[in-house]
Amino acid sequence: MKILLTGASGHVVTLGLRGLAGRHDLRLTDLRPPGLLPKGAEFRACDLLKADDDTLSQLFSGIDAVIHGAYLHSSAQNDVYGLLPPQIDRFDTELENIRIAQRIYRHAYDAGVRRVVMVSSNHAADWYEHAQVHRRQRELVFPGDYPLSDNFYGWAKASYELLGFPYACGTFGRRMEIVSLRIGSPYPIDSARFATAMEAPQTSLPKPQGLAGFKRALGAFLSEGDCAELFRAAAEAPRIEGDHGVPWLVAYGISDNTRAFWSLQSAREKLGYAPTDDSEILYAEEISRMLVDNSQTGRLG
Template sequence: MTKLRVLLTGATGYIAGQLLPAFRDRYDLRLVDTRRENGAGQPVEGVEVLDLLSAGSGELEALFTDIDVVVHCAYHRPAGSDPQSQYDGERRNVDMMQRVYQTALDHGVRRVVAASTNQAAKWYEQPFFAGLRDRVGPEDYPRPDNLYGWAKAAYEALGFLYACGGMGRKLEVIQLRIVVPREIDAGQFADLPRHRYVRELAGYISERDLQQLFCKSVEARQVDDEHGVPFHIFYGVSNNARTFWSITNARRVIDYQPEDNSEVRFAADIAQLLGQ
């Protein structure tokens, strides 16, 4: 069968680094980033150097033409820690997301799968830690409590606009709210409140589950919702026993079947740190 043609933005970044082993096997890949090396300084094969915000329309046309799906992982880290610098930096990320949507729409791309974050609704962790709420799902109103999360919530709202046909044809959009895409070092939590470690266990997603979530989001044939809008938000967590973020809709829509469970993966650490 003909491989799907996939454009991966932010191809030298952390999330892309976990996806590339699976993506290189499955897709006809086009890679783009503002550098050729990953965070460890190692070259990433096949990366085209281009800034999606400053690139000309002709450069973007060449990049997006004949692409089936864009997987958007590119991210400009804001310079400075003050609120205005953070806002200005995250606003650039929102503008970049909009340019990806519009360029995809203009050049016949069928679907955009974007790396979002649980931070788009992070405030809900407060009632969770207080024992007042057991679960949060994609249908809950976005409630970011930081500018990084605000930008990702903006990605999602803007994505729905493109998906419902408000900008022309319907562009299929899937946003993946990734929670804890890393191995958990229990030693880092030994002197912290218990809930901080439990939160990591609840949000953990293994590399193979992250790959499955992205690949199934890329490959699913039908992603229309009950109203005919091809838009979904899926949480990125494994099949964890201590769960807070709902993946019910990801199971139903794209048949996401995570294989890992943080309770099993980190059983020895949990017994030592939590006495269980």
């Protein structure tokens, strides 16, 4: 396949494209080139928000599938050391991210692209985690749960997902397959950071700190290898089968973690995603030190 990946210099896409390099013809785009361009891949610099339609049409020409990982960070609103603005002031940047997502969908549709894979986030439905999982009122969050977020970042990610539904159900003339990957935490777990963090009341922070935060990190972990496998599965699944015959699917993206609190059911069954890593094994020594040896105190989340 000829696959276009946006946000090619970003962390998640950098990890994910390893599952596609050498298997498909790749075209990468971002504001700047990635640190390492896979052999045979093509790079085209592009500002997806400001580029004219002709430029985008050329970018999408001949493409079979798109993986959209480009993202405008809210720190861009502040020109002082890249500091994040308060949550309530992040709406405008997230609205621009939604506009970019619409340009991706529309140009993919016009170019005859078969499938668009959106790099979404667990934050699209993070209210369940913040309000229920860590309070032990819920064990798992499922892809089919109504998307509820308590912040503009998650709201924008949920909007990406829902924005794709009209393109998938055929309203505009043809059905385009839409997959949204709710990425977990694709970063190594620094147990030392949690060992020194102060415990805080669960009502005051969206994510737990200290020992409870360490347990949360174990559940949300996505290894480099599994991120690559997730991208491969999302691109190569023979077909996308959503509810009611609409090729629109939401899938969580984490490793095969013992402490997972997001369901991988749709990723496994609909995409053929086969994660091989488990944070419980990869971080066994840290778990023993922090949870078994009682070197830390506090609620486990």
